[in-house]
Amino acid sequence: MNRSLGPLMAFPHFSARSPCCEKEHTNKGAWSKEEDDRLIAHIRAHGEGGWRSLPKAAGLSRCGKSCRLRWINYLRPDLKRGNFTEEEDELIIKLHSLLGNKWSLIAGSMPGRTDNEIKNYWNTHIKRKLLSRGIDPQTHSRIPEAAGNQMPNVPLQGTPSKDSPGYGRSCFRLPDLNLDLTLSHDAEPSPSSSNYGEAAA
DNA sequence: AATCCCACCAACCGCTCCTTG
DNA sequence: GCAAGGAGCGGTTGGTGGGAT
Structure with missing residues (x-):
């Protein structure tokens, strides 16, 4: 990445942003079947969006961004998957x-x-x-x-x-x-x- | 059979953009 | 017009599986 990072990069603890989630309490890495099921069930019931509050509402120990990515890239029903032609x-x-x-x-x-x-x-x-x-x-x-x-x-x-x-x-x-x-x-x-x-x- | 190497891809990180108050 | 927070994007990383040695 070659974006202008600004002076704060030298002092990450002075970041102007709070982290998107409390990392100590969130799962990372591969998703389990149960997590997938919870996410799918929640989105079927409530629709997409509100990613920041979704993990709590769905009973997932995941960052909202992670939930969004998982849904968009893997769980969405309209995905084609398979080889590219x-x-x-x-x-x-x-x-x-x-x-x-x-x-x-x-x-x-x-x-x-x-x-x-x-x-x-x-x-x-x-x-x-x-x-x-x-x-x-x-x-x-x-x-x-x-x-x-x-x-x-x-x-x-x-x-x-x-x-x-x-x-x-x-x-x-x-x-x-x-x-x-x-x-x-x-x-x-x-x-x-x-x-x-x-x-x- | 063991190990190494490489390709693949799911997922994360850090940033910018957009919306809202 | 400005600031804050949420959403989205693009680059990168790390785990895994398969083929080669």
């Missing part, structure tokens, strides 16, 4: 070239897949796949010494960054991809933004 591979590559490491945005375009799953898959499979094609996984441009003819060295268009003007509200397009990604805080998820399946085909 070749089409999904290509879609991830294209979306990553467009959006960078915005895993949640990429996951938003891939129903049934989670940001964590995609991130892991990227780091373990796709990075290597691109390198073997002579493509830099971060820039999506050709690696000079591995020059082949796999891909024209086209500069990326509109790869967003927090420092770029209009971040979060811009429209990005990729020439060979039939995408119209309008990123807007107040935009409704529109059917027109769900044509990624066609684009990947």
Whole structure:
């Protein structure tokens, strides 16, 4: 991580934030079947949200963040799981070239897949796949010494960054991809933004 | 059979963003 | 406009299983 940490990092005990939970009294590590069942039962009864208070209400000795992660990445009923298809591979590559490491945005375009799953898959499979094609996984441009003819060295268009003007509200397009990604805080998820399946085909 | 190495992935950590009062 | 707290995100770590030696 290369975020500006500020002077407080030298003095962690002066953190401006209280911890999200009392770590001495929370379980860590792998979830047991019983914990999963409790979490599922609670969310079925009360719905998602209120993660901070959920552990107590559900009778779990877990941090709220941990509960949220477990639900989103593993317990949610609409998860697809299983191997990624070749089409999904290509879609991830294209979306990553467009959006960078915005895993949640990429996951938003891939129903049934989670940001964590995609991130892991990227780091373990796709990075290597691109390198073997002579493509830099971060820039999506050709690696000079591995020059082949796999891909024209086209500069990326509109790869967003927090420092770029209009971040979060811009429209990005990729020439060979039939995408119209309008990123807007107040935009409704529109059917027109769900044509990624066609684009990947 | 033992051990080492590597790939995979669930989960954690620390940060920023967003909402609310 | 500001501060505080909750939610969400992305990077990283650690445990585990399988293949190689």
